[in-house]
Amino acid sequence: MGFEASEKVVELNARLQAFMEEHIYPREHDWDEWCLDQDNLWQVPPWYDGIREKAREAGLWNLFLPHEYAPWSPGLTNVEIAPLFETMSKVTWAQAVFNCNAPDRGNMEVLAKYGTEEQQEQWLNPLLAGEIRSAYAMTEPQVASSDATNMELEIRRDGDEYVLNGRKWWTTGAVSPRCKIMLVMGKSNPDAERHRQHSTILVPRDTPGIKLVRTLRVFDSLHSPGGEAELLFDDVRVPASNMIKGEGCGFEIAQGRLGPGRFQYAMGLVGLAQRCLELMCARADERVAFGEKLIKKTSVQHEIARCRCDIEQARLLTLQAAHVMDTQGMKAAIPYISMVKIVAPNMAQQVADRAMQVFGGAGVSQDTLIPHVFALARFSRIADGPDEVHMSQLGKLTARDLNGISR
Ligand SMILES: Cc1cc2nc3c(=O)[nH]c(=O)nc-3n(C[C@H](O)[C@H](O)[C@H](O)COP(=O)(O)OP(=O)(O)OC[C@H]3O[C@@H](n4cnc5c(N)ncnc54)[C@H](O)[C@@H]3O)c2cc1C
Incomplete structure (x- = not known):
């Protein structure tokens, strides 16, 4: 099936993209340098709260909560949220600017779903406001x-x-x-x-x-x-x-906490991988080795092609997970959630690895986000439940669903 974005989402995504261009990409390296300075440990850069406030004023805020979480949700379906997550994830720390980062988004979801009015008043509201x-x-x-x-x-x-x-x-x-x-x-x-x-x-x-x-x-x-x-x-x-x-x-x-969160996590990894691919293509087009640009070398062309295939497969699978959640509910989406949990981090790790190789020494340096993506994708294969746990679950579900079909 197709996943054409609605007019509303195209417009929202364009505003998100423009915000990234104006406020986030120019500060990408500032963030790293600032956070690595031991004098700044556990603090945020002085400009950070200012751009969060701008994001909030622009309505680019709490986009992670699907419409069933009214009145706190901006009213989007999971399929509509997915491309927004790709855009806002192209810089490693950007989700938090839009109040859409883990673990807060999963915690907000729990409080919205299960919290008492008092708990929501005391903790959910300040979290949604980005105050804590x-x-x-x-x-x-x-x-x-x-x-x-x-x-x-x-x-x-x-x-x-x-x-x-x-x-x-x-x-x-x-x-x-x-x-x-x-x-x-x-x-x-x-x-x-x-x-x-x-x-x-x-x-x-x-x-x-x-x-x-x-x-x-x-x-x-x-x-x-x-x-x-x-x-x-x-x-x-x-x-x-x-x-x-x-x-x-x-x-x-614990099981319910990461429903929409899991496909959003996967779409975040798609965004990061896409950014690595964009950087990889630009580098291959400018760097000359042995008399020709890297992009002229068949091996580099193949690596770029593999990245594009892998990213597009993961993107479509993640959209499908979001679509099943929207149309058939969480229970029907469980196998798809397992699939994106297995596929997305492995895909992003592979893409970052290939991009790193094309960048040579620069690929392991602080000059691009590629090493961050590599590390993040690698620990994601453990942090949100190890690969093996998702594979066992998917294997069991698949055997149950398909058992007897060939007879
Ligand atoms: C960067 C990072 C951030 C994290 N953030 C949080 C957080 O905010 N809150 C929180 O509570 N936790 C967090 N975690 C912890 C994460 O959820 C756990 O590490 C994860 O659930 C695995 O648990 P474990 O480390 O005890 O590994 P174990 O349960 O000891 O598993 C070790 C290994 O055993 C194998 N294994 C396990 N089960 C199976 C199976 N069924 N079949 C085959 N092999 C299997 C896998 O290879 C697995 O990696 C984070 C972890 C990392 C690395």
């Missing part, structure tokens, strides 16, 4: 966290409060002073059925008893200004009203 940041703390160092039912952090009811004890790591964004709230998953009902033992609870970042054990480096980068934290929870007390949806709903929330 959030984190999602599921993964624990001592257990295989690709299986969410393994989580051990204890959530114990004590009168009008819950008490949390345990350890989390890889909590993205939790090092930033802007992070004010965390969605923490832990075990509250150890005697219940395996998928009903866990809960997700809201924990303000400054609650006494939360200790930052260390910041983790990703391929030796601190990922400032958000960071990835290892946290100790030592008798951390929060009001009972901070429980999201109810005791025992943690696994359901």
